Amino acid sequence: MTTAYDELMAFQRETEALGQVAGRLGWDQETMMPRGAAEQRSEEMSAMEGVLHARRTDPRVGEWLAKAEPADAVAAAQLRHIRRSYERSVKVPARLAQELARVTSVAQGVWAQARAKEDVPGFLPILQDVIRLRQEEAACLAAGGDAYDALLNDYEPGATAAGIGAMFDRMRPRLVALRAKVLGAAKQPAALQGSFGADAQMRMARDLATAFGYDWERGRLDLAVHPFSSGSGDDARITTRVAEADPFNCFYSTIHEVGHACYELGIDSDYRLTPLGAGVSMGVHESQSRIYENQLGRSRAFTGWMFTQMRERFGEFGITSADEFYASVNRVSPGYIRTESDEVQYNLHIMMRFDLERDLIGGSLSVKDLEDAWNARFLADFGVAVDRPSHGMLQDVHWSVGLFGYFPTYSLGNVYAGCLHRALRADVPDLDAALAKGDATPATGWLRERLQRHGGLREPKDTIAEACGFEPDEGPLLDYLEAKFGAIYQL
Amino acid sequence: MTTAYDELMAFQRETEALGQVAGRLGWDQETMMPRGAAEQRSEEMSAMEGVLHARRTDPRVGEWLAKAEPADAVAAAQLRHIRRSYERSVKVPARLAQELARVTSVAQGVWAQARAKEDVPGFLPILQDVIRLRQEEAACLAAGGDAYDALLNDYEPGATAAGIGAMFDRMRPRLVALRAKVLGAAKQPAALQGSFGADAQMRMARDLATAFGYDWERGRLDLAVHPFSSGSGDDARITTRVAEADPFNCFYSTIHEVGHACYELGIDSDYRLTPLGAGVSMGVHESQSRIYENQLGRSRAFTGWMFTQMRERFGEFGITSADEFYASVNRVSPGYIRTESDEVQYNLHIMMRFDLERDLIGGSLSVKDLEDAWNARFLADFGVAVDRPSHGMLQDVHWSVGLFGYFPTYSLGNVYAGCLHRALRADVPDLDAALAKGDATPATGWLRERLQRHGGLREPKDTIAEACGFEPDEGPLLDYLEAKFGAIYQL
Numbered sequence: 016m017t018t019a020y021d022e023l024m025a026f027q028r029e030t031e032a033l034g035q036v037a038g039r040l041g042w043d044q045e046t047m048m049p050r051g052a053a054e055q056r057s058e059e060m061s062a063m064e065g066v067l068h069a070r071r072t073d074p075r076v077g078e079w080l081a082k083a084e085p086a087d088a089v090a091a092a093q094l095r096h097i098r099r100s101y102e103r104s105v106k107v108p109a110r111l112a113q114e115l116a117r118v119t120s121v122a123q124g125v126w127a128q129a130r131a132k133e134d135v136p137g138f139l140p141i142l143q144d145v146i147r148l149r150q151e152e153a154a155c156l157a158a159g160g161d162a163y164d165a166l167l168n169d170y171e172p173g174a175t176a177a178g179i180g181a182m183f184d185r186m187r188p189r190l191v192a193l194r195a196k197v198l199g200a201a202k203q204p205a206a207l208q209g210s211f212g213a214d215a216q217m218r219m220a221r222d223l224a225t226a227f228g229y230d231w232e233r234g235r236l237d238l239a240v241h242p243f244s245s246g247s248g249d250d251a252r253i254t255t256r257v258a259e260a261d262p263f264n265c266f267y268s269t270i271h272e273v274g275h276a277c278y279e280l281g282i283d284s285d286y287r288l289t290p291l292g293a294g295v296s297m298g299v300h301e302s303q304s305r306i307y308e309n310q311l312g313r314s315r316a317f318t319g320w321m322f323t324q325m326r327e328r329f330g331e332f333g334i335t336s337a338d339e340f341y342a343s344v345n346r347v348s349p350g351y352i353r354t355e356s357d358e359v360q361y362n363l364h365i366m367m368r369f370d371l372e373r374d375l376i377g378g379s380l381s382v383k384d385l386e387d388a389w390n391a392r393f394l395a396d397f398g399v400a401v402d403r404p405s406h407g408m409l410q411d412v413h414w415s416v417g418l419f420g421y422f423p424t425y426s427l428g429n430v431y432a433g434c435l436h437r438a439l440r441a442d443v444p445d446l447d448a449a450l451a452k453g454d455a456t457p458a459t460g461w462l463r464e465r466l467q468r469h470g471g472l473r474e475p476k477d478t479i480a481e482a483c484g485f486e487p488d489e490g491p492l493l494d495y496l497e498a499k500f501g502a503i504y505q506l
Numbered sequence: 507m508t509t510a511y512d513e514l515m516a517f518q519r520e521t522e523a524l525g526q527v528a529g530r531l532g533w534d535q536e537t538m539m540p541r542g543a544a545e546q547r548s549e550e551m552s553a554m555e556g557v558l559h560a561r562r563t564d565p566r567v568g569e570w571l572a573k574a575e576p577a578d579a580v581a582a583a584q585l586r587h588i589r590r591s592y593e594r595s596v597k598v599p600a601r602l603a604q605e606l607a608r609v610t611s612v613a614q615g616v617w618a619q620a621r622a623k624e625d626v627p628g629f630l631p632i633l634q635d636v637i638r639l640r641q642e643e644a645a646c647l648a649a650g651g652d653a654y655d656a657l658l659n660d661y662e663p664g665a666t667a668a669g670i671g672a673m674f675d676r677m678r679p680r681l682v683a684l685r686a687k688v689l690g691a692a693k694q695p696a697a698l699q700g701s702f703g704a705d706a707q708m709r710m711a712r713d714l715a716t717a718f719g720y721d722w723e724r725g726r727l728d729l730a731v732h733p734f735s736s737g738s739g740d741d742a743r744i745t746t747r748v749a750e751a752d753p754f755n756c757f758y759s760t761i762h763e764v765g766h767a768c769y770e771l772g773i774d775s776d777y778r779l780t781p782l783g784a785g786v787s788m789g790v791h792e793s794q795s796r797i798y799e800n801q802l803g804r805s806r807a808f809t810g811w812m813f814t815q816m817r818e819r820f821g822e823f824g825i826t827s828a829d830e831f832y833a834s835v836n837r838v839s840p841g842y843i844r845t846e847s848d849e850v851q852y853n854l855h856i857m858m859r860f861d862l863e864r865d866l867i868g869g870s871l872s873v874k875d876l877e878d879a880w881n882a883r884f885l886a887d888f889g890v891a892v893d894r895p896s897h898g899m900l901q902d903v904h905w906s907v908g909l910f911g912y913f914p915t916y917s918l919g920n921v922y923a924g925c926l927h928r929a930l931r932a933d934v935p936d937l938d939a940a941l942a943k944g945d946a947t948p949a950t951g952w953l954r955e956r957l958q959r960h961g962g963l964r965e966p967k968d969t970i971a972e973a974c975g976f977e978p979d980e981g982p983l984l985d986y987l988e989a990k991f992g993a994i995y996q997l
């Protein structure tokens with residue numbers, strides 16, 4: 016006899032499988048699709064979205080949810096995820112969901128053009144539409160509660176703007192102080208010199224992925240304009256990009272995406288094609304990509320191995336010792352662009368976006384005042400005047416596609432990575448010996464066992480707390496940054 | 507006011523878009539998918555098949571079909587296709603359709619492993635499952651009629667096993683006689699000597715595709731174990747394979763798939779994502795791939811250009827004149843593999859598969875006896891004993907994925923290509939001048955205008971008759987083969 020729970024899970028499994036298909040289509044679009052197929056592809060994607068939306072709002076899901084009895088903690092967690100998704104879907108009228116899909120799809124193109132032309136006024140009207148629609152959506156979701164929190168909860172269940180704001184207030188003084196000391200230090204690291212062949216970069220990127228234990232039987236590496244990872248279960252693919260003057264862009268994009276993919280591939284195979292079979296939140300996902308990229312990939316031990324590898328593969332590039340190379344990898348320099356930022360400054364970029372987008376959604380900042388607000392805040396936080404909109408408020412795609420409440424999950428990821436790193440080092444004291452030989456798999460093994468394998472079983476913050484053995488906060492990240500950059504810059 | 511026809515076509519358009527998504531997933535599986543993702547992929551394919559089946563059997567389609575009034579011949583043709591698909595789909599239970607999708611997806615992997623390991627017993631159980639499911643499906647479709655005809659009609663509407671069998675009976679004596687004379691001829695063409703680098707082969711394959719007018723803005727070329735083409739509208743991709751000792755394998759696989767893809771890409775763009783927006787049948791499709799590959803790609807004029815190109819790219823390979831090269835390209839030699847077969851023997855390969863698969867579906871041949879039956883028939887028809895299963899019954903993917911009734915469409919394609927070639931040469935008398943310069947686009951232009959652009963507008967046989975200006979039969983193909991090989995072998 017099948018129960019309501021069994022029927023719901025069978026239905027959900029097909030929905031998850033179709034979601035994977037839609038994801039694969041997105042991967043194809045960014046990596047393989049011929050350019051002339053774009054218009055047809057948008058119809059194909061739209062048809063898939065229609066199928067998925069119909070399943071997510073299918074009234075039978077509500078009926079099954081009302082009747083289903085979880086037999087254990089795993090079943091309870093599955094139901095929690097399905098209920099959250101269903102309730103979210105039914106709260107938003109179909110008309111609003113369609114309008115949002117339509118407007119954000121147009122807005123992304125408008126943003127790309129505006130960024131290319133440095134044309135803020137050309138972007139503001141549609142940004143205003145996106146904000147108005149997301150405000151409407153937030154009102155449906157919040158049911159009287161905080162609108163921004165309702166949006167944030169899509170990406171980080173359980174997080175609140177108040178909590179994140181308080182954390183940012185604690186982080187800011189130490190980061191600002193560290194940044195000032197680093198940029199004022201007498202000795203500044205050198206940058207790499209020369210040109211680094213694309214094929215050799217890609218070969219090294221493959222070896223880096225292998226070093227972190229990426230499972231090539233269940234993944235692959237391709238080129239994309241903006242690196243991303245895609246897919247869950249047994250098919251988690253990564254992409255990177257290549258700039259011949261800047262091999263670190265390729266290498267650290269690869270390691271970052273390997274972190275995301277290892278999380279997906281590390282989840283218990285029993286959860287495959289169920290709600291528990293994917294990373295639990297954006298913040299927890301980012302904790303994996305960040306600890307791989309920064310605490311491990313930019314460590315003295317691992318960069319020592321990378322230095323030897325790069326000398327063998329690329330010859331001379333103006334850096335002659337492993338210590339110099341380590342400093343170069345971790346070089347802090349003034350810059351406008353979040354995605355090119357270093358570990359010290361990255362969270363300052365996020366903090367200003369967080370404050371600005373809260374004000375936009377809350378209504379206290381209007382889009383016509385956004386550019387001035389951005390530029391004033393950037394000057395205050397970074398000491399530099401924004402020289403053009405593409406270095407300022409037009410640099411990120413997020414707001415054009417309606418991603419309000421997403422930015423803070425990047426910093427949450429950094430904070431969580433700091434906590435995980437502290438626990439990892441305590442549990443695996445000889446990790447540096449492996450990293451120095453180009454082997455990061457003991458770290459992947461620890462993360463898989465303590466965190467990755469659980470997928471969506473626990474709430475995001477509990478996922479981190481269980482893995483670390485303590486409640487996460489910003490302390491470990493800040494301690495790590497001060498120690499690391501204090502040593503590199505001899506502060 | 508929307509009519510039933512408009513509503514039906516809007517619904518159908520989404521179904522066509524989802525069909526393209528499923529096709530892209532198939533392409534991915536053969537070219538890009540990590541091996542470890544096979545099991546998950548079979549669930550994803552099955553879920554897509556479930557969605558498509560639900561749409562194809564949606565009762566609203568039946569209601570719209572009952573009410574829809576076609577305004578013109580195009581609308582009438584659209585309705586004819588939708589009606590055929592609807593009537594076919596409602597005959598097959600959803601459970602059976604999903605089971606077929608699941609089992610064939612697994613079986614394809616099992617076949618690939620079995621072929622690699624020469625392991626017939628490892629393949630038979632799942633082949634038995636595939637046959638049983640296709641028999642069940644055929645019984646649903648045939649409604650008391652011939653089971654094999656019911657399967658054949660999926661690939662070639664209007665064709666019957668009796669008609670094809672009679673045609674094969676007329677073809678066999680002339681082909682057997684030609685084969686005997688050719689293999690017994692005093693002077694045999696030389697084979698290429700040496701090794702041909704994989705990268706250089708792929709570069710030449712790209713240039714060959716360009717020579718035939720393949721639109722790279724709406725397609726791409728990748729490697730696959732078994733070359734195929736995939737996709738309609740603005741996204742028609744091709745694959746090839748590379749063997750360093752045998753560049754013709756790569757080159758003629760490419761030209762063959764370019765023929766398929768040019769057909770799809772040549773269809774009137776008004777038909778995109780409608781039932782008319784795809785090649786009308788497998789036989790007509792194969793007529794395009796075959797005329798590109800054989801009548802054009804293996805012509806004296808085009809091979810003259812290829813000879814120059816190969817000398818430039820690969821240096822010496824034991825062939826010193828364009829005439830010798832032409833003979834080498836068209837060399838007839840004993841061999842086990844259908845896909846490597848020459849024009850003289852190819853249809854003999856098909857005839858044996860046609861007889862064997864009719865017996866498998868009809869039940870007079872069991873899978874446990876298949877290997878013996880294959881080997882006995884091969885010895886009788888080709889005078890050679892099969893030396894290993896990968897040279898025998900494990901060589902083709904078709905049966906593993908349930909393609910019973912498909913093989914004869916290859917020979918129909920050859921027959922149709924013979925007819926089209928006769929008409930093309932009459933209409934474009936100076937074609938050889940262009941081919942000799944490596945430009946086959948006048949042929950693509952003629953085929954697009956006379957045949958390709960119409961897509962599914964006419965029934966398969968009428969499509970050929972309209973393009974040629976005469977009713978197709980095997981005569982032109984046999985005349986062409988006797989003249990061509992009579993000259994090459996000085997018979």
